[in-house]
Amino acid sequence: MPDQDMTQTPGRRARDRAMAILLVGIALLMPPVAQVFLVDDHILGLPIPVLYIFVVWGALILGAMMISGPLKKSEARGPGAGAGGNGAPDPQERPPGD
Numbered sequence: 001m002p003d004q005d006m007t008q009t010p011g012r013r014a015r016d017r018a019m020a021i022l023l024v025g026i027a028l029l030m031p032p033v034a035q036v037f038l039v040d041d042h043i044l045g046l047p048i049p050v051l052y053i054f055v056v057w058g059a060l061i062l063g064a065m066m067i068s069g070p071l072k073k074s075e076a077r078g079p080g081a082g083a084g085g086n087g088a089p090d091p092q093e094r095p096p097g098d
Helices: 010-029 031-037 048-076
Strands: none
Touching: 010 031, 010 048, 031 048
């Protein structure tokens, strides 16, 4: 069986990365992780918890911007472009009459 990473299409990898960005963002903003930064110090006049939230938010926006190009390209191929949206026929799909 071929390695899954080697057979994934660019559209599939882009969707996987988008899901990873979402899950990392959720994890970083969960109270147990965010609570580590609940200290009464300031950096450049900003409280650390506020700075943490805005840095995570900015990083998520940058990640979304970076992944939006490949996602647009994969969506432009259309939903009927095969399993991975790469123009190849779906190997799981059988022709009619078989």
